[in-house]
Amino acid sequence: MDPARFTQVDQTTWRIEPTGAMRVPGVIYADEDLIRDMDDKVYEQTANVATLPGIVKAVYVMPDAHWGYGFPIGGVAAFDADEGGVISAGGVGFDVSCGVRTMLTALKVSDITPVQKQLADSLYQQVPAGLGSKGAITLDSFEMDAMLQGGARWAIQRGWGKARDLERIEEGGQMVGAQPSCVSDRAKERQRREMGTLGSGNHYLEVQAVSEIFDEDAAATFGLKQDEVVVTIHCGSRGLGHQIGTEFLRDMLPAAAAAGIALPDRELACAPIKSEVGQRYLGAMRAATNCALANREIIGHYARRVFAHFFPNTDLDLLFDVSHNTCKVESHRADGGSRQLFVHRKGATRAFGPNHPDLPEALRKIGQPVLIGGSMGTGSYVLAGAPSSDEKSFASACHGAGRAMSRHAALRKWSGRQIVDDLAASGIMIRSPSMRGIAEEAPGAYKDVGAVVLAAEQSGLARRVARLRPLICIKG
Amino acid sequence: MAEAFEQAAVALTAIVTDAKIAEKNSAEVSCEAPDVELLLVDWLNAIIYEMAVRNMIFGRFKVTLSDTSLQGAMWGETVDQAKHSPACEPKGATYTALRVAQEADGTWSAACVVDV
Numbered sequence: 042m043d044p045a046r047f048t049q050v051d052q053t054t055w056r057i058e059p060t061g062a063m064r065v066p067g068v069i070y071a072d073e074d075l076i077r078d079m080d081d082k083v084y085e086q087t088a089n090v091a092t093l094p095g096i097v098k099a100v101y102v103m104p105d106a107h108w109g110y111g112f113p114i115g116g117v118a119a120f121d122a123d124e125g126g127v128i129s130a131g132g133v134g135f136d137v138s139c140g141v142r143t144m145l146t147a148l149k150v151s152d153i154t155p156v157q158k159q160l161a162d163s164l165y166q167q168v169p170a171g172l173g174s175k176g177a178i179t180l181d182s183f184e185m186d187a188m189l190q191g192g193a194r195w196a197i198q199r200g201w202g203k204a205r206d207l208e209r210i211e212e213g214g215q216m217v218g219a220q221p222s223c224v225s226d227r228a229k230e231r232q233r234r235e236m237g238t239l240g241s242g243n244h245y246l247e248v249q250a251v252s253e254i255f256d257e258d259a260a261a262t263f264g265l266k267q268d269e270v271v272v273t274i275h276c277g278s279r280g281l282g283h284q285i286g287t288e289f290l291r292d293m294l295p296a297a298a299a300a301g302i303a304l305p306d307r308e309l310a311c312a313p314i315k316s317e318v319g320q321r322y323l324g325a326m327r328a329a330t331n332c333a334l335a336n337r338e339i340i341g342h343y344a345r346r347v348f349a350h351f352f353p354n355t356d357l358d359l360l361f362d363v364s365h366n367t368c369k370v371e372s373h374r375a376d377g378g379s380r381q382l383f384v385h386r387k388g389a390t391r392a393f394g395p396n397h398p399d400l401p402e403a404l405r406k407i408g409q410p411v412l413i414g415g416s417m418g419t420g421s422y423v424l425a426g427a428p429s430s431d432e433k434s435f436a437s438a439c440h441g442a443g444r445a446m447s448r449h450a451a452l453r454k455w456s457g458r459q460i461v462d463d464l465a466a467s468g469i470m471i472r473s474p475s476m477r478g479i480a481e482e483a484p485g486a487y488k489d490v491g492a493v494v495l496a497a498e499q500s501g502l503a504r505r506v507a508r509l510r511p512l513i514c515i516k517g
Numbered sequence: 518m519a520e521a522f523e524q525a526a527v528a529l530t531a532i533v534t535d536a537k538i539a540e541k542n543s544a545e546v547s548c549e550a551p552d553v554e555l556l557l558v559d560w561l562n563a564i565i566y567e568m569a570v571r572n573m574i575f576g577r578f579k580v581t582l583s584d585t586s587l588q589g590a591m592w593g594e595t596v597d598q599a600k601h602s603p604a605c606e607p608k609g610a611t612y613t614a615l616r617v618a619q620e621a622d623g624t625w626s627a628a629c630v631v632d633v
Contacts, residue, residue, distance in 0.1 A: 110611045110632060135608040135632045172533060172603035173572060173596030231569045241606040242633045280569045283608040283632075287562050290612070291555070307612040448605075448633070477535065478604040517606075 053500040063091040069102040070500035082108035089305040095126025101434040104496035105443030111308030114388035117437040122314035129311035132385035135286035138333035139277030140364035141412040144357040148270045150250045161470040161513040163347045169238040170517040171474035176237040189221040192331030193338035202338040208401040210362040220324025231280030237339040241517035244276040252510035259407045259506040278333035361410035365390045365440035392426035392438035392503045411503045414441045417514040418484030422494045424503035438503035442490035451486035473516035519580040521625035526578040534601040538576025540592040549586040553617045561610035605633040
């Protein structure tokens with residue numbers, strides 16, 4: 042995008058002034074290079090979201106943004122139900138509650154190195170990855186509804202997780218307000234054998250080394266030590282979430298028309314929060330959130346099982362579990378007072394600053410861990426929510442590196458085999474059912490994650506705590 | 518237009534794999550929508566659903582259109598990771614870049630972005 046299209050507020054804040062049907066401005070947080078590299082469609086999609094009824098303050102766009110479906114990926118928008126505010130299936134995304142969790146092993150890189158290959162093979166065998174893989178768990182209709190109500194709490198009750206994990210998961214591991222009855226039989230059927238599966242695309246399980254510490258105090262509180270090993274899992278609500286997204290996107294088209302909402306893009310299909318479709322979507326979307334929380338808890342359990350085999354005296358502690366495709370009811374300061382808002386984060390991570398009451402006691406003085414997935418070659422980051430995040434972005438930050446080129450373009454440029462060999466030479470072991478999938482997910486197809494997190498820090502969204510370097514990547 | 522819909526389905530499979538698909542099993546779907554563009558999205562999403570619940574991938578499609586409703590048949594086989602080396606899993610067809618139109622030369626185009 043041409044930076045001249047924006048009002049530049051400071052080095053990393055770019056404002057789209059409201060014009061036409063826009064009710065609020067758009068605010069993009071990024072440095073000038075990231076802005077230049079973003080597609081013009083990010084601008085259009087940001088301006089489109091700003092036209093929706095009941096929107097509050099501004100549409101915020103994170104430094105990793107790229108153009109998406111209706112909302113830009115990396116878009117944050119909050120709506121007030123009492124002012125005709127809407128909820129949008131496209132604003133949450135197809136993979137409801139897709140997110141990241143990081144678990145601490147307390148092992149050193151030197152502990153892993155002698156068994157790195159065997160560990161990679163075992164993780165790949167234990168965690169079903171990619172299209173065509175099925176989990177070991179089959180849910181009947183009773184268990185399906187229990188899972189959709191209970192989230193990670195359900196998984197733990199069934200023996201797939203540890204009770205102490207719950208305080209380290211957003212919503213305490215269980216999203217309240219879930220309504221399994223709002224989830225269609227087709228969505229449930231799609232999920233029946235998908236629990237504990239990673240999925241594909243950009244989803245992964247990685248074994249990573251803490252390669253750099255930026256903030257000693259925060260790293261110590263988070264349990265991150267130089268050269269120690271962590272396990273990070275990126276996945277979501279699998280087929281159930283995809284089907285809910287598909288069905289409600291379709292249901293929201295007539296709902297928007299009935300409410301007199303002129304959609305600038307059909308993908309922005311939405312319904313008033315206070316409407317039958319809006320309430321039904323909320324019940325289904327919250328159930329899908331529980332599905333994602335349960336799924337990550339189960340995969341975390343599988344990772345624990347594999348690590349226990351290689352390192353019998355090691356237990357994995359959950360650092361934190363975040364979701365980055367969500368709509369949540371939260372209190373935020375806006376227009377002089379505290380308001381209950383429906384905050385959509387589409388490819389954006391919640392980033393509560395220090396002293397937020399929803400954070401567990403042990404993390405409260407530092408702020409929420411914000412887990413940023415990078416590409417399989419370049420590493421990931423752990424950030425901490427900044428004190429100014431609430432005012433800047435409804436307490437949100439980036440979620441990943443963000444794609445810089447299409448899958449098709451990546452496939453033309455790289456070979457999967459070559460990437461696997463190159464990464465192996467630099468100590469990173471990849472396991473995946475598809476060489477083509479690896480080419481499409483090539484590290485070079487992503488933005489510079491270092492530039493993204495630096496821009497998030499400079500913008501006052503979240504500060505850098507540690508950088509993680511991949512050792513093993515199980516790619517779906 | 519029916520052939521454009523069939524080719525859109527072939528393109529959907531091409532997102533997943535370059536491998537040749539054997540015709541071992543078949544499935545049938547029917548869709549109805551307010552307009553032909555939404556019908557295209559419904560058709561692709563019906564295929565994605567059949568792929569997911571049957572654990573199959575399809576290589577050939579037959580579409581019969583009547584106004585804004587559709588009868589579709591598809592032929593394929595169970596996904597085999599070793600054979601198909603699936604690059605990704607389609608989550609859903611979207612309304613982004615959605616277009617069903619007759620070109621100047623009389624041929625039909627059917628397109629949309631699929632989220633993977």
